[in-house]
Amino acid sequence: MTTTIWSLLLVGALVALTYKRSSLKVAAGVMAAFTVAALLFGAATAVTVISLIFAIGLGVLSLDGFRTNTVTKPIFNFYKKILPQMSETERTALEAGTVWWDGELFSGKPNWQMLLNHPNPTIPQREQDFLDNQVKTLCSMVDEWEISQNGDLAKEIWEYIKKERFFSMIIPESYGGLGFSAQTQSAVLQALTVSGATFSTVGVPNSLGPGELLLKYGTKEQKDHYLPRLADGREIPCFGLTGPRAGSDATSLPDVGVVCKGTWEGKEVLGLKLNFEKRYITLAPVATVVGLAFRMFDPEGLLGDKKDVGITVALLPRHLEGMDIGNRHKPIGSPFMNGPIFGKDVFIPLDFIIGGAEMAGQGWRMLVECLSVGRCITLPSSGAGGGKYSIAATGAYARIRRQFNVPIAKLEGVQERIARIAGNTYTAGAAARVTAIAIDEGHKPSVPSAILKYNLTEIARQVAVDTMDVHGGKAIIRGPKNYVESGYSSVPVAITVEGANILTRSMITFGQGAIRCHPFVLPEMETAKADDLKGFDKALFGHFGFIFSNMSRAMVLNLTNAAFTGVPVSGPTKQYYKQLNKYAASFAICVDIAMSTLGGELKFRELISARLADMVSKMYLASMVLKHWADQGSNKEDLPLVQYSIEKLFYEFEEAHDGFLKNLPARPAAWLLRALTMPFGRRAEAPSDKLTAKVVDLVSYHTDTRERLIQGIYREETYGTSYDNGMRNPLAVYDSLLDRAEKAEGIYKKIGEALKAGKYDEATLSIEGRITDGIEMGVLTADEGEFMLAYEKDVLEMVHVDHFPLEHFGKVAENHDKGKKASKKKSDEATA
Known part of the structure; x- marks a missing residue:
């Protein structure tokens, strides 16, 4: 054999060992066998020596005790010196929730069988009956135009919501609640996107709020008192977290509770004097009980030695002296109840703290643990439900609206928008449903919650813009006939709340995922902090193997376009699983190179972090699309929609990947990464015009695909009271x-x-x-x-669009009336 062939064999053996993530002992044995073969068959001396060096080196490193004391120990001592201190709030945020499919994507080698085996339950009959009856009835009662004119839901709607316990979807039946699954909660909220005000009114109490906090952390007395009253609507809850100086950075709360003695119900008790200012609080104007987050201090040591107790959460009845509640904000879009809350020297007993005095200072942990679940349901449901409503209306409108003697659904410029609405809706619906099932299975996916919150609300924004573009003039004239305007103008609300999207993308998604989901970073940090040399050695060399493996996998998969990687599926979607294997390996090595070259600076390189967040988000969403299609029965009719959604996500993944490589500060590392992960440049293409036209045909005719896509939205004949006999x-x-x-x-x-x-x-x-x-x-x-x-x-x-008498606009009509009279007077004078 020539030197070139032996060299290639040696490289191939090393690549194969790292690609398969072989252990050190196995790798040493293979290299030893290669060395013997090289000697027997007369390989070049250089090749034999190099293989021998690898065999000896790997063999020595496979000796645990020697490796730990000679190689790992110096690294361990250095690592402990440079390890950045993690604040308690950062640690709490990292520990909140669990790792699910997001961890597989960070691994660089996703276990597809795990996702395919993930349950696909139907909605329980009791919950389906609620969807078919109470939810449809509520949808039939709402009239978004009437709500916008009156500034509130009608009285009978409020009464129906309370009577049918819509506020209690998360409260167990044992407390009088509905106790619904996360999947059903999502389905209810998607249906309620017919009205933004109704969606917000029902959604917030079933997300982050007093109900969930009480369930998880409340004392028995608190649960027994409040949960039945919250369930049947005797109590209306709100939750006060955000203030003028603490928006997305909730840990910087300036609201204060000081431990002191005071009078409560005629007795002197130990309690808290609160001073606070909150804003943007949904349901605050009508709330009867306020969940309040504040910073707790004990300057006199009445509870112990700790002066700064930390963030704490308490429940405040509305009638408290010193609390000012009832004013309203006026949000854009649908006018749901939202307003500020002020407190001046408000005294409460310590047992108003959720969980009692022993939970003082635990508020941040309580909030982030609850938020990791709530963000997976409520806001993603608005994106999924809004998309379904939009494509149901827009696809049909484009079929029946004719211009230039053809339906506008045949115009390619219009088709581009409709297909994008359809693809985004399919993606949002898939992600919302599959992730909700994960929650029902006991997962608390904190990173997917950030992925869904950001991506599905951004999808809602794009859907709203595209819907507006297709409807044109019809969408810009307000009135009962305009079913587009409310959703369009309300979109920024979802993008802003529960952490602004800019923050979610640039700091939270990858910031949490890089440590929480990486298989070795957190163990390295924890073992270093615990001074556990053996544990650190295991994590460190596992990490080294992980890096080399992902380098090999990324190189091989990108050079071959993932042609030979194995996936547990066959058929038309097989290629997409293969491509995701390639992307996962590329993403994993990009993560490690970014972390190793930037170190602690990565926290402040928000656009780098944002692009990595985009990469993992597009992979997660594509995985959800594939799982959803399989769960629905792998219907071949839906394949154009699946193909469009996946191709769009892959195109966006490579756009983020390319942007990451162009902007990584360590340029030699970026060049190496480009050679490994994008050797031929960007390969993913945006959906073709031909595919776009196929998707439009599927959603602008009465097809089974359209039915599956828009399943669950309200489509009965009439609703509301805008017209004499109700609006169609x-x-x-x-x-x-x-x-x-x-x-x-x-x-x-x-x-x-x-x-x-x-x-x-x-x-x-x-x-x-x-x-x-x-x-x-x-x-x-x-x-x-x-x-x-x-x-x-x-x-x-x-x-048709609506038109109104001039008098409808009040003073404007009066002004013009004066003008008409003046004009008539001049005309009369001229005639005379």
């Missing part, structure tokens, strides 16, 4: 129109051919006139004419 639900009208659209298109074609043949009077321009004349001329049958007149009546109803 636009989605119900669109369903009816789509049922007739194919027949109508055949008749449009007949009329068009007659026009080309010159059979029509040139003055007959309206479609109604052409239908009537067409019957007389024999172009259409009487049945076809009757069908088309009814069809066009419904089309016109959906195309």
Whole structure:
């Protein structure tokens, strides 16, 4: 054999060993065997020597005791010196929640069988009955236009929400609540996106708030008193966290509670004097009980030696002296109840602390643990439900709205927007459903909660913009007929709350994931802190092997475009699993190189962190799409939608990947990474025009794919009271129109051919006139004419926009009335 061949064999053996993540002992044995073979078959001396060095080196390193004392110990001592101190708040945030599929993506070698084996339960019958009855009834009662004009839900809606216990989806039945699964909670909230105000009113008490905090941390007395009252609506909760100087940085709370003695119900008790200012608090204007987060101090040592006790959470009844509550903010979009809360020298007993005095100072842990679950359900449901509503309306509108003698769904510029709405909706629905099931299975996925919060609310923003673009003028005129405006104007609310999206993307998603999900970083930190040399040695050399493995995997998978990687599926989606293997390996080595070259500075390089967050987010969402498609029965009809969603996510992954490599400060490391992970540049392509057209056809006709995509939204015939007999639900009208659209298109074609043949009077321009004349001329049958007149009546109803008397606008009308009178006077004078 030539030197070149032996050199290639040696490199191949090393790559294979690292690719397969072989142990040190196995690697040493393979290298020893290679050395013997090289000697027997006359390999070049250099190759033999190099293989011998590897064999000896790996063999020595496989001796645990020797390795620990000679190699690891100096590194261990140095590491302890440079290890940055982790604050208690940072540690609490890292320890909140559990690692789930996000950990597999950080591993660089995802276990697809684990995801495919993840349960796919149906919604329990009791919960499905609630969706089919109470949820539909509530949707039928809301009228977003009426709510916007009145500034509140109607009284009967409030009463129905309380009566049917919508506030208690997370409260167990034993306390009088509904005790729903996370999957059902998400389904309820998705249906309620028909009204932003109703969604917020129901969603917030079932997310981060007094109910969840009481369930997890409350004393028995607190649970027994409050939970039944919260369940049946006797108490309306709100939660005060955000203030003027503590928004996304919740740990910087300036609100203070000082331990002191005071009078409560005629007795002197030990308690807290509170001073606080909160804002943006949903349900605050009507709340009867306030969950309050504040910083607790004990300057006189009445509870112990600790002066700064820490962030604490307490429950405050509305009637407390010194608490000012009841004013409202006026959010953009749907006017849900939201307002400020002020407190001046408000005294409460210590047993108002959730969990009692022993939970004083534990508020930050309580908040982040609850938030990791709540963020996976409420806000993602708004993105998924809003997308379903939008594509149901927009796809149908584009089919029945004609311009240039064709449905606008046939115009490629319009198709681009519709397909994007459909793909984003499919992605959002998949991620919301599969992650909710993970919560039902006992996971508390903190990193996926950040992924979903950011990505699904951003999806909602893009969906709203695209929906507005397709509807054009119809979407910008306010009134009962405008079913687009409320969702469009409300989108920034979801993007802002529970941590602004800028923060979530640039600091939280990867900031938590890099340590929490990495298989070795946290063990290294914990063993160093515990002065555990053996534990550190195991983590350190595991980390070294992990790095070399991901380097090999990234190189091989990218050079071969993942052609030979194994995945446990076959069929049309197999290629996507393979590509995700490639992306996961590339992401994992990018993470380690970024952390090793930037160190603690990475925390402050927010755009680097944001791009890494984008990379893991796109992989997570693509995984959810694949799992969702499999869960729904792997319907071949849906494949264009799956393909569009995946190709869009892959394109966005590579965009973030390329941006990361271009901006990594350590340029030699960036060049190495590009050679390993993007040797041929960006390979993913955005969805093609042909695929875009296929997706549009699937969602703008009455297809099974459309039905699966929009499942769960409210589509009954009427709702609200904007018109004398209730307003027709636009989605119900669109369903009816789509049922007739194919027949109508055949008749449009007949009329068009007659026009080309010159059979029509040139003055007959309206479609109604052409239908009537067409019957007389024999172009259409009487049945076809009757069908088309009814069809066009419904089309016109959906195309029309609202208009109001000038007096509707109050003082504006008065001003113009004065102008009319002045103009008339001048006209009369001129005539005289």
